[in-house]
Amino acid sequence: MGPIRYIVYLFPILTIAALLGFFLWYAQTMRAPLAQQLAPLPEKRPFTFAGRRHPLVKKDAIPMVLITIAYAVTAFFNLGSTTAPQNPWDFGDEKSATFAFSEEYLASKLWYFCGLGTGKYQVEISADGVNWLSLWQRKDDPDDSEKVTGYYWADGTGYGASYAMTQNYNQLFKWNEITFDNPQYIRYIRITGQANKGLLELNELALFDENGDRIWLSDSTNPLFDEADTVPETISFENSAYFDEIYHPRTAYEHLRGVEPYEISHPPLGKLIMSVGIALFGMTPFGWRFMGTLFGVAMLPLLYLFLKNLFGRTSIATCGTILLAVDFMHLTQTRLATIDTYAFFFILLMYYFMYRYLTLPDGASFKQCALPLFLSGLFWGIGAASKWTVIYGCTGLVALYFIGLVVKLRRWPEEERHQRAGWTVKILAFSVLVFAVIPAIIYVLSYLPYAAASGDLSLGNLLSEMWENQKYMLSYHNGVTSSHPYSSRWYEWLVNARPILYYMDNSVAGVTTRFAAFLNPVVCWGSLVAMLVCAAQAFRPLWAKLTFFGLSGLGGAASAAWVTGVFDPETDTQTRLLCLVLIVALLALYLVLGWFVSRTFRQSSPIALFILIGYLAQLVPWFFIGRITFAYHYFPSVLFLILALCYVFYTLSKKEEMVPWKPAMYAVTGGAAALYALFYPVLVGITYPSWYGTCILKWFPAWPF
Incomplete structure (x- = not known):
């Protein structure tokens, strides 16, 4: 490709230079004059979160709705197929079935779509119904005796069952392919199952001729051949599960079916939310990805509301919401059918309502405080029942709650001091209810599908199922020591050092299809510097x-x-x-x-402290975790990164009579949007020329493009 490939390095250089220029200008703008730096600090103002409320107004509706709609279009584009085989044949208990066709077909390849259950199949074929050939695995790799290098048909007389067609956990709800070394004529096909446990469901089969073209059976009413319209042209993420979709959608579907769940390394509620999409659209890629994508869309108006409450400016709320809408990880992660989306969503809500509580005026009545506290606790409980990482966020809630409580008690109006003791007792008791009792009830009730699958819905069994799962989860997460080519550590997340590649298809020369989870560089690098600004302004004394x-x-x-x-x-x-x-x-x-x-x-701000605490609550626990980790574990922190960057915009807005701050804010936001467009193919899986990845997208050697 020659020297032109080095053009790719201009993109990170220009991005870093632009962000560096912005923050140097910001520092110069916000820096106090020398005389003021040498002077004693001004009279200390009392610390308080209480302040002016900034509700939405009519003019907020237009940007909030437009951003949400525009993002929804990009998020639901090419999300996944709305069709997939839905009629399984259960081969559990070593069941066998024989299927006959009206004529014989020369088949060179077989596709099969796996349903629930794991195990393997003995596949036999015959052209006359008398002489049968069995499918066998070829294993002739000198370096790996267990590696399957091919499949072939041979007479199995005198041998045990071959069970060559596998249905492992990583093959479920996806199309799998077997190419025959020696194509044969098929009129009869006999399949015998051997389940590892319980169900062994096979949903559909498709045969291909010696040219690789699909064989359209004249009698497609046979089970396993009766949903021919669901067989895709090619196997891809659009019609098959990928990455952790082999775990979570399967478990969501198992909850709907009332069978014992497979994925039990996380609490159940996230999978139960996912099951709503499956119930609406079937066990299809679109169905299992629908709820996560919808929640990703719903985050945008909620963030807009949060930003407007925090900063009181429509322009800042608009730009901050756009920054989330154009963040790479937000798009890729919410389109992937995992439970991380729900964790982010409920963290956003629980912090928003905690902020609403903190900003109530000094001396606010118990009745005024009750609703935001209740909603904060409710969403913390729902989030914790979806994924344990939400519990990290609760440490931030606890810190903010007690800081706010102390401040409210210190600043209680003198004329109402006699009410303070009674208010304190009521608010503490109510807080125990909404942050401990109700979340505990939600958490336990989320295990109802476990109890139902065991056939015992008694309270004792429900508690037992829940408790046993807690022990398993703790043991599982402590014991995850396996390696992964795209794993990364928390310090790599800070600078986008190692994206996690979710999907890659290089089957066609000259083009590639792939997508990965990582942050928009403007959001990642710009917000990281903004978080340093928040850290400096979270405290007042220099020491x-x-x-x-x-x-x-x-x-x-x-x-x-x-x-x-x-x-x-x-x-x-x-x-x-x-x-x-x-x-x-x-x-x-x-x-x-x-x-x-x-x-x-030199200044300090309770808003900066709020943002810093939220960010540290999500990041710091990963300092102490030795198990394998990935870039997507940083996803909940994106919320606070964007809040930090918007805080920088907000502090600039206070000097609007001195500096033209809005053009700078629009430039940063526009730069992030431009990168979103540039990287969009590797966020949603659009096939692109290989040179585009090499010359445009591969900013660093560890970026998998």
């Missing part, structure tokens, strides 16, 4: 700012040293030394940046 940066830097460095094996004697010395030098260098850079922003931004 508090510097203490935060010192402690957080040392904590992050210790975590990085631990997970990279710096302290592990089994890691080779050269690697340990290299990692140590790199960690020390990055720590020094972080401390210098912390000192710079602490000196530059």
